[in-house]
Amino acid sequence: MKSILITGGAGFIGSHVVRLFVTKYPGYKIVNLDALTYAGNLENLADIDQSPNYFFEKVNLLDVNELDCVFAEHAITDVIHLAAESHVDRSIHSPLDFVYTNIVGTVNLLNEAKKYWKEDMENHLFYHVSTDEVYGALGETGFFTEETPYHPNSPYSASKASSDHFVRAYGETYDLPFVISNCSNNYGPYHFPEKLIPLFINNIINKKPLPVYGDGKYTRDWLFVKDHATAIDTVFHNGKRGDTYNIGGFNEWKNIDLVKLLIKQMDEKLGNEPGTSDELITYVKDRPGHDRRYAIDATKINKELGWKPSVTFEEGLSETIDWYLENTEWLNNVTSGNYQQYYENMYANR
Ligand code: NAD
Ligand code: TYD
Numbered sequence: 001m002k003s004i005l006i007t008g009g010a011g012f013i014g015s016h017v018v019r020l021f022v023t024k025y026p027g028y029k030i031v032n033l034d035a036l037t038y039a040g041n042l043e044n045l046a047d048i049d050q051s052p053n054y055f056f057e058k059v060n061l062l063d064v065n066e067l068d069c070v071f072a073e074h075a076i077t078d079v080i081h082l083a084a085e086s087h088v089d090r091s092i093h094s095p096l097d098f099v100y101t102n103i104v105g106t107v108n109l110l111n112e113a114k115k116y117w118k119e120d121m122e123n124h125l126f127y128h129v130s131t132d133e134v135y136g137a138l139g140e141t142g143f144f145t146e147e148t149p150y151h152p153n154s155p156y157s158a159s160k161a162s163s164d165h166f167v168r169a170y171g172e173t174y175d176l177p178f179v180i181s182n183c184s185n186n187y188g189p190y191h192f193p194e195k196l197i198p199l200f201i202n203n204i205i206n207k208k209p210l211p212v213y214g215d216g217k218y219t220r221d222w223l224f225v226k227d228h229a230t231a232i233d234t235v236f237h238n239g240k241r242g243d244t245y246n247i248g249g250f251n252e253w254k255n256i257d258l259v260k261l262l263i264k265q266m267d268e269k270l271g272n273e274p275g276t277s278d279e280l281i282t283y284v285k286d287r288p289g290h291d292r293r294y295a296i297d298a299t300k301i302n303k304e305l306g307w308k309p310s311v312t313f314e315e316g317l318s319e320t321i322d323w324y325l326e327n328t329e330w331l332n333n334v335t336s337g338n339y340q341q342y343y344e345n346m347y348a349n350r
Contacts, residue, residue, distance in 0.1 A: 005033055005070065005076045007082055008083030010032065011039050011086070012039070013186055016190070016228070017232050017233075018030060018045060019045065025053075026053055028053060029053050032054070032057070034058065044190045055074065057070050061104075061109060067112050068112060078127070079113055081129060084160070095155035098158075099155075102156075103159050113170075113176060114174050114176055121177060125177050125178070126167065126179075127179050127181075127239075129183070129232065131183060133152065133160065134164060135148045135149075135150060137151075137291035138293040143295045143297035145297045150165075164182075179236075179244075181246070182296075183223065184220070184221035184222065184223050184294060186222075186223055187223075189327070190225075194342065196255065196258075197262065200259060201262070204280065205325075205331075207280065210282060212256060213255070213284060216255050218290060218291070220258075221253075221296050222251050224309065224310075226311075249309045256281075260278075263277040263281075265314075285349070
């Protein structure tokens with residue numbers, strides 16, 4: 001029987017992956033390991049946390065003894081590694097937190113996998129979930145493929161790139177079976193409101209300014225989080241060991257165009273006159289080292305593994321807004337306390 005350790009399962013993407021695996025594979029034991037930082041929230045899993053095949057371990061990746069206990073106690077057969085510090089703006093202020101969790105934490109996890117799986121490596125899998133940001137920035141044209149050289153520009157992407165290198169190095173050096181996927185920007189329910197889409201949804205609800213960095217023409221490729229979860233399911237079961245898959249939706253948006261679509265959908269849903277929230281758009285000081293454009297070529301995962309996104313951006317965005325409007329208690333819980341301080345510090349001098 002598979003006993004899969006999913007790290008970061010109380011976070012945004014991790015909670016969708018845990019939910020999918022717990023419900024779709026009742027024969028698998030799913031162990032969610034999470035330190036419950038500001039970004040981790042067990043409320044994200046309230047609907048499945050009584051399932052008999054679900055287990056939670058509040059453990060920090062930096063605590064090697066605790067990690068070791070989890071591997072021993074649950075006889076872990078596979079890892080899907082999502083736990084990370086994930087916000088670029090925070091990495092600009094506190095790069096070392098990203099070095100510790102994203103690099104040292106990943107190496108700690110690799111060491112445990114190597115130790116416990118050494119007798120029969122071929123029966124196990126270490127799946128490392130990474131980002132397209134490791135490839136750096138694109139100009140007006142072109143896409144990131146799996147062969148694009150790494151060129152990280154932020155402390156966040158540098159730490160993720162480093163963790164990808166360590167995973168490949170453990171594959172080469174110790175024959176650890178691994179697979180890596182690099183995904184574009186996600187959006188959807190349970191997204192912490194420090195990232196663009198949930199932050200702006202929350203600010204539109206509260207009629208607060210929408211802080212658009214720089215000229216607003218920075219471009220991102222957006223994927224609905226439930227589609228990322230199905231891609232992870234596909235790569236976990238069918239991906240070639242030792243290989244890399246780019247995951248994306250061929251769905252590029254300039255930030256300002258995205259914000260206008262968000263405003264249009266939200267004003268409709270809130271019963272406002274069209275364009276009411278336009279006046280909230282506020283151009284602010286740019287992010288240092290801001291990558292101009294990301295765009296994923298997701299041909300390989302589509303051709304080789306048959307995966308493709310299930311919703312259009314308009315559909316996914318509408319479902320996301322509905323979720324936030326129906327889950328104001330969740331939103332209020334995560335935006336109370338330390339969040340207020342974070343918001344003051346981050347946007348005070350912009
Ligand atoms: P998130 O910040 O919402 O969640 C991260 C989770 O990791 C939280 O539950 C947190 O408590 C946990 N965590 C943090 N430090 C930990 C530690 N030291 N030990 C144990 N747990 C710890 O992040 P997310 O957006 O869900 O991203 C998940 C993964 O997917 C990350 O590896 C990220 O790099 C990658 N990714 C994210 C996106 C995106 O758009 N959000 C896109 C591509 C890839
Ligand atoms: P973000 O959601 O932080 O994701 P990432 O930096 O990993 O791509 O930001 C998405 C884009 O939105 C990015 O170009 C920065 C921009 N942005 C703003 O303009 N204002 C904001 O308040 C935030 C959080 C992001």
